[in-house]
Amino acid sequence: MTAVLEVSNLRKAFGGVIAVDGVSFEVRQGEILGIIGPNGSGKSTLFNCVLGQLQPSAGEVRIDGQVTTGARPCDLNRLGVSRTFQLLQVFPQLSVRDNLILAGQEHQGTMASRLFGSADAGLGAAAAQMIEFFRLSHLAEEQAGSLSYGQQKLLDAAMAFMAGPRLVLLDEPAGGVNLTMLGNLRERLQAYHTEHKATFVVIEHQMEFVMALCTRVLVLAEGRLIAEGAPDEIRRNPIVIEAYLGH
Amino acid sequence: MASFIQLLVSGLATGAIYALIAVGFTLLWQTSQTINFAQGEFVMLPAFFVLAAMNVGAPFWLACLIGIALSIVILGVLFKLIIVDPMLKYGVLPLVISTIALSLFLKESAKDFYSSQAQPFPALVPATDIHFLDAVVSTQSLAVLAVAILTVAGLSILLNKTRLGRQMQATAQNPTLARILGIPVQRMVLYTFLLNAVLVAIASILVSPIYLAKFTNGETLGMAAFIAAIIGGFNQVRGAILGGLILGVLDNLSAAYISSQYRGAFPLIILIAVILLRPQGLLGRLEERTV
Amino acid sequence: MTRLGIVVVALATVAAIVAPFFLKPYGIFLISTWAVLTIAAIGLNLTLGYAGQISLAQGAFVGIGAYTVALLMPLGVPFFLAFLAAGLLCFAVGWGLGYPALRVQHHYLAFVTLAFTTLVFLVLRNEQWLTNGIYGITGTPRPTILGWSTNSARDFYFFCLGILALLSLATWWMLRSPWGRAFVALRENPLRALSLGLDTRRYTLMAFAIGSSLGGLSGALYAPLVQFIEPNSFALGLSFNLLLMVIVGGSGNFFGPFVGALVAVLLPEWLRITQGYYLILYAAAIMVMMAFCPSGLLGLAERATKAFSGRRAGATTTVRTEGAGS
Numbered sequence: 001m002t003a004v005l006e007v008s009n010l011r012k013a014f015g016g017v018i019a020v021d022g023v024s025f026e027v028r029q030g031e032i033l034g035i036i037g038p039n040g041s042g043k044s045t046l047f048n049c050v051l052g053q054l055q056p057s058a059g060e061v062r063i064d065g066q067v068t069t070g071a072r073p074c075d076l077n078r079l080g081v082s083r084t085f086q087l088l089q090v091f092p093q094l095s096v097r098d099n100l101i102l103a104g105q106e107h108q109g110t111m112a113s114r115l116f117g118s119a120d121a122g123l124g125a126a127a128a129q130m131i132e133f134f135r136l137s138h139l140a141e142e143q144a145g146s147l148s149y150g151q152q153k154l155l156d157a158a159m160a161f162m163a164g165p166r167l168v169l170l171d172e173p174a175g176g177v178n179l180t181m182l183g184n185l186r187e188r189l190q191a192y193h194t195e196h197k198a199t200f201v202v203i204e205h206q207m208e209f210v211m212a213l214c215t216r217v218l219v220l221a222e223g224r225l226i227a228e229g230a231p232d233e234i235r236r237n238p239i240v241i242e243a244y245l246g247h
Numbered sequence: 248m249a250s251f252i253q254l255l256v257s258g259l260a261t262g263a264i265y266a267l268i269a270v271g272f273t274l275l276w277q278t279s280q281t282i283n284f285a286q287g288e289f290v291m292l293p294a295f296f297v298l299a300a301m302n303v304g305a306p307f308w309l310a311c312l313i314g315i316a317l318s319i320v321i322l323g324v325l326f327k328l329i330i331v332d333p334m335l336k337y338g339v340l341p342l343v344i345s346t347i348a349l350s351l352f353l354k355e356s357a358k359d360f361y362s363s364q365a366q367p368f369p370a371l372v373p374a375t376d377i378h379f380l381d382a383v384v385s386t387q388s389l390a391v392l393a394v395a396i397l398t399v400a401g402l403s404i405l406l407n408k409t410r411l412g413r414q415m416q417a418t419a420q421n422p423t424l425a426r427i428l429g430i431p432v433q434r435m436v437l438y439t440f441l442l443n444a445v446l447v448a449i450a451s452i453l454v455s456p457i458y459l460a461k462f463t464n465g466e467t468l469g470m471a472a473f474i475a476a477i478i479g480g481f482n483q484v485r486g487a488i489l490g491g492l493i494l495g496v497l498d499n500l501s502a503a504y505i506s507s508q509y510r511g512a513f514p515l516i517i518l519i520a521v522i523l524l525r526p527q528g529l530l531g532r533l534e535e536r537t538v
Numbered sequence: 539m540t541r542l543g544i545v546v547v548a549l550a551t552v553a554a555i556v557a558p559f560f561l562k563p564y565g566i567f568l569i570s571t572w573a574v575l576t577i578a579a580i581g582l583n584l585t586l587g588y589a590g591q592i593s594l595a596q597g598a599f600v601g602i603g604a605y606t607v608a609l610l611m612p613l614g615v616p617f618f619l620a621f622l623a624a625g626l627l628c629f630a631v632g633w634g635l636g637y638p639a640l641r642v643q644h645h646y647l648a649f650v651t652l653a654f655t656t657l658v659f660l661v662l663r664n665e666q667w668l669t670n671g672i673y674g675i676t677g678t679p680r681p682t683i684l685g686w687s688t689n690s691a692r693d694f695y696f697f698c699l700g701i702l703a704l705l706s707l708a709t710w711w712m713l714r715s716p717w718g719r720a721f722v723a724l725r726e727n728p729l730r731a732l733s734l735g736l737d738t739r740r741y742t743l744m745a746f747a748i749g750s751s752l753g754g755l756s757g758a759l760y761a762p763l764v765q766f767i768e769p770n771s772f773a774l775g776l777s778f779n780l781l782l783m784v785i786v787g788g789s790g791n792f793f794g795p796f797v798g799a800l801v802a803v804l805l806p807e808w809l810r811i812t813q814g815y816y817l818i819l820y821a822a823a824i825m826v827m828m829a830f831c832p833s834g835l836l837g838l839a840e841r842a843t844k845a846f847s848g849r850r851a852g853a854t855t856t857v858r859t860e861g862a863g864s
Contacts, residue, residue: 051733077735089730091723102723105716106735111744114716121716163735282645333829341832343592343645344785345825351778352821359815466774470656473649508664515653522650526642 003062004029004167004199005050010059012045019045021223022059027167032193032200034214034231036207038244042223043203044086047171051083052076063167078107082165084156086172086203092145096136096155099144100127103162126162134158134188150181157185161192170202174209182206186213211235219243253384254499260388261457262495263395267450268468269475269487270402271443277419277482278439281331282343285350286447287469292353293318293451294368294460295361307369315448323444327437350465357462368455391453398449399488402442406484415439467511471498474518480531489529542843547793554699558692566691567763572803573698574759577705579783579795581752584709586781587790588721589745595635595651596753596780598658599628601772603757605662608675608767617681621758628754632747640742647746655774662769674768678761688762698759705752710792712748721745725790753780782824788834797835 005027012020020042027033035043048054050061052073061069063079091099105114105121114121131140134154139147144155153173160168173189174182186209193200204210210217211231219227219234221243227234234240268290275281283289296317300310330349334342372390376383406412417425418435426432450468458464475494479486494514501513521528554573558566582596603624610620639650662669669675680688681697688697712718720741723731728738761767779802787798806816831838 053729073732074735074737077733083733085730085733089727091726091730093726094719094722098719101716102719102731102736103734105719106737111717111740114720115712117716119714119716159734282648284648330825330829337828337832339645340590340592341828343648344781345828347778347781348821348824348828352818352825355815355818355821359818470652473652477646477649509660512657512660515657518653519650522642522646523638526638526646 003027004064005201006060006062006065007046007050008060008062010046010049010061011057012042012049012054013057018223020049020056023220023223023225024059025218025225025228027199027201029199030197031216032202032214034210034217035201035203035220036205036210036217036234037220040222041220041243043220044171046220047083047169047203051081051169074106077163077165080163080166081169082160082163082167083169084160084171084173086175088149088152088156090144090147090152090155090159092143094144095141096131096144096147097127097140099155099159100130100162103159107163123162130158130162133192135184150177150185153177153181153185154188157189161196161198164196165198167199167201170200170204172203172205174204174206182209189213207235250503254503255496256384256392257388258496258499259492260391260395260495261499262492263392263399264450264454264491265468265471265475265495266488266491267395267398267446267453268472269479269491270399270484271446272472273476273479273482273484273487274419274439275443276476277484278415278422279331279335279436280339280342282339282346283443284343284346284469285353285465286472287465287467288350288353288357289318289322289443289447289465290451290454290468290472291460291462291465292322292357293448294366294455294464295357296448297452297455298366298368298460299361301369311452314452315445318448318451319441319444321444322447323441324437326444327440331440350469354462354465361462363462365459365461368460370456371453387456391457394449394453398446402446411438415442471514474514477518478521478528480528483528483530486528486530493529540843550796558695563691566695568803568807570691570695570698570763572799573695573702574756574763575780575783575803576795576799577702577759578753578756578780579787579799580706580709581749581756582780583749583784583787583789583791583795584721584752585746585749586784587788587794588713588725589742589749590725591640591742591746592645592648592781593651593746593749594648594774594777594781595654595658595750597772597774597776597778598651598655599632599750599753600757600760600776600780601658601662601767601769602628602631603754604761604767604772605669605675605757606754607758608678608761609668611678617679617762621755624754624758625751628757629747629751632750633743635750636743636746640739640746651777652774655777659769659773662772669769672768672770674766675761676766678765678767680762694763698763701755701759705755709752713792717741717744782820785824785832786827786834788836791834791836794834794836801835 003026008024010020010023011018023042023046035046037043045054049056052068052071052075055070059069060067063076063081066079068076068079091102094102101120101123104123104126109117109121120127131137134157136151136154136158139151144152147155157170157173160170173185177185189200190213192198202210202214214231217229217231217234218225219237219240226243227237227240229237268286272283272286275283293314297310297314300313301307305313330345331342334345370387371394372386375386377386377389406416414425414430415435415438417428417430418432419439422432425435454464454468471494475490476487477490478493479488479490494517497517498514502510505513554569557569561569578596578600582593585591585593606624606627607617607620610623611617635650635654636647639647663671665671680694682688683697686693688694713721720731720736723734723736724738724741732738783798783802784795785798786801787794787796805820827834831841833840
């Protein structure tokens with residue numbers, strides 16, 4: 001069975017600084033893979049290379065066996081890959097509903113169908129469902145910019161899921177969210193995962209969040225993969241502990 | 248062959264002037280994300296400062312110094328404080344539009360407050376001809392070349408060999424990192440503006456004897472600066488110098504061999520060709536995609 | 539749109555329809571110019587205000603449109619076809635210019651369009667066999683639509699107004715469709731838009747091409763309006779003027795071009811007393827406006843109405859609770 005995501009010997013250098021140094025791993029269908037590591041270990045750079053935001057200096061990325069190294073993010077999205085952002089990136093001037101329709105409208109149809117078709121690109125029902133799922137129904141027509149931080153985080157996740165992706169990369173989803181919201185978010189992510197059999201890759205700092213959500217964990221330090229395994233093993237791994245304490 | 252050498256020398260002279268203008272433009276972009284659409288008018292204006300100073304009796308050399316000083320104050324300090332700083336918080340687009348409006352403002356000001364007629368401008372050296380290898384080369388071209396080369400050399404030493412210069416370069420390449428390293432970033436940015444003001448003033452003094460001081464000079468000179476910067480690779484100082492020289496030589500050669508009606512078109516076609524075939528310019532690198 | 543906005547637009551529409559009955563021929567010429575230039579400004583607004591790209595070639599596209607009509611009609615081509623040809627030609631040229639220029643960042647389109655404008659001017663001036671060079675082309679006839687001759691000043695004004703209304707409606711419809719949503723995304727957060735599958739390059743190019751074709755259509759009306767066209771009318775000055783129109787009106791605002799064009803057409807008349815210093819004042823005003831209110835006159839108006847009504851437009855007051863879901 002082909003892995004959903006395969007990264008081989010990925011390397012990214014910025015001038016003299018080597019941010020990612022020959023990282024290889026696989027993500028299997030249905031997994032929730034966590035990627036952790038101290039600050040500066042290259043997690044975000046790795047993500048950005050996989051997602052086409054950055055050109056890797058060397059190495060290969062494959063989605064479902066297809067080589068996608070350096071492909072543009074919009075092309076990856078159409079292959080079924082989607083992401084959330086560390087810094088909130090909703091569209092503040094659009095309503096919650098419009099944000100979601102936008103998130104789905106480019107995934108289907110053509111430019112022409114979008115111009116001459118219906119104003120909501122046929123996604124009205126799907127958006128409503130998503131709003132329900134993330135429990136944002138009372139905010140559907142509000143401008144996204146007026147939502148609270150936690151609510152925007154939920155919207156961010158909802159937007160990533162609108163196009164029905166097979167692979168979702170979440171960049172520090174728990175960042176800056178309070179505990180109540182966090183439980184809510186985690187529960188919704190798990191529910192989506194179970195319902196849609198999606199595959200997740202999560203970068204996160206918050207240990208508890210990772211351990212509770214992920215089925216398998218990778219540890220990065222100084223651009224290299226230093227450990228891999230089930231959450232419990234990782235938590236007890238001396239190399240990992242040292243990597244974190246060493247900083 | 249003889250005329251080729253002539254054209255080459257005068258082309259290098261023009262090119263050196265373009266290089267000065269392009270370097271200032273590139274530095275502004277590098278350090279403060281300022282795309283200065285008024286750069287051409289910045290070159291047009293100091294000549295008028297010089298002429299005004301001469302009108303009140305100053306000798307040429309003094310008038311030039313006054314011109315450079317006024318340039319530093321108005322096109323350096325005032326430009327930064329009044330136009331660039333308030334605009335930066337709105338992003339690049341409003342700033343570009345402001346500089347477009349500024350170019351119009353400066354052009355009309357020169358026309359209305361000085362003269363709409365082309366003004367003769369004194370040359371650096373009396374115009375005589377030197378005979379060299381069967382070619383006739385004007386001392387003016389050589390003088391321009393000499394001053395321009397000296398300026399570029401001085402700039403190079405400043406940027407590469409002095410602490411101040413290296414700090415300016417660091418600020419240009421990575422302001423966040425520079426700030427962390429303790430470099431006074433805001434001050435470095437100011438110095439870049441002052442440096443640009445000096446460069447355009449020198450370029451103005453060099454170019455006005457040839458083109459005459461006219462309020463419309465900004466259009467062609469500005470365009471030359473943009474094209475030179477793009478040919479060289481938009482955010483490379485060395486690229487701007489190379490671009491300027493290449494543009495100057497090609498421009499001069501084309502004037503001799505292409506119909507004068509389309510003379511102005513040649514640089515434009517070079518621009519479009521570069522953008523089509525090698526958008527990163529000669530020395531630039533393909534940038535990281537952020538869109 | 540707010541209720542106040544609807545009222546204002548309704549009043550303005552009425553004013554636009556009755557105005558020619560109260561104006562002398564020169565006045566009618568001015569409002570006809572306004573209608574025609576608004577079309578070009580709407581196009582540029584699409585490029586600048588919605589796709590965030592600076593085009594300094596809109597004046598050149600107006601010129602291409604004008605010359606297309608001025609050259610085709612004497613050959614017997616009916617106005618309607620020449621009009622369409624102008625639009626299509628400018629769309630194609632816009633696409634051709636934009637495609638390479640938009641692959642790179644750094645606002646290269648601004649420089650490419652700057653160069654293009656100068657090139658167009660040179661061609662218009664030099665190729666006398668085609669364009670009659672600096673002597674220009676006179677006497678482009680005003681069309682007859684289904685038996686209605688638009689030759690008189692008033693009739694031609696209504697014709698221009700009608701075309702303006704049609705094109706505005708088409709633009710409004712485009713902005714209401716998913717394309718409009720895409721343009722907002724493009725303007726607000728191109729990075730996020732990309733990750734959602736939005737092909738930013740394609741949409742930007744489309745906005746620029748459509749914007750340019752609107753410039754061409756504007757030019758197609760300009761030729762029969764002024765009935766004497768020459769290369770200088772379409773040089774960089776017009777492109778600057780159109781750019782300033784969009785900015786002053788309010789870039790990215792649907793009605794911005796209407797307001798901006800009105801200001802641009804009326805200002806020289808009002809500032810006649812300043813005897814030609816008006817360009818300096820205009821430019822200075824732009825710089826001041828950019829510093830304090832980059833969203834133009836309509837942005838200023840929006841702020842003012844918000845301040846008076848005391849509510850943030852668009853958002854109703856709800857209690858923001860942490861923890862969505864009761």
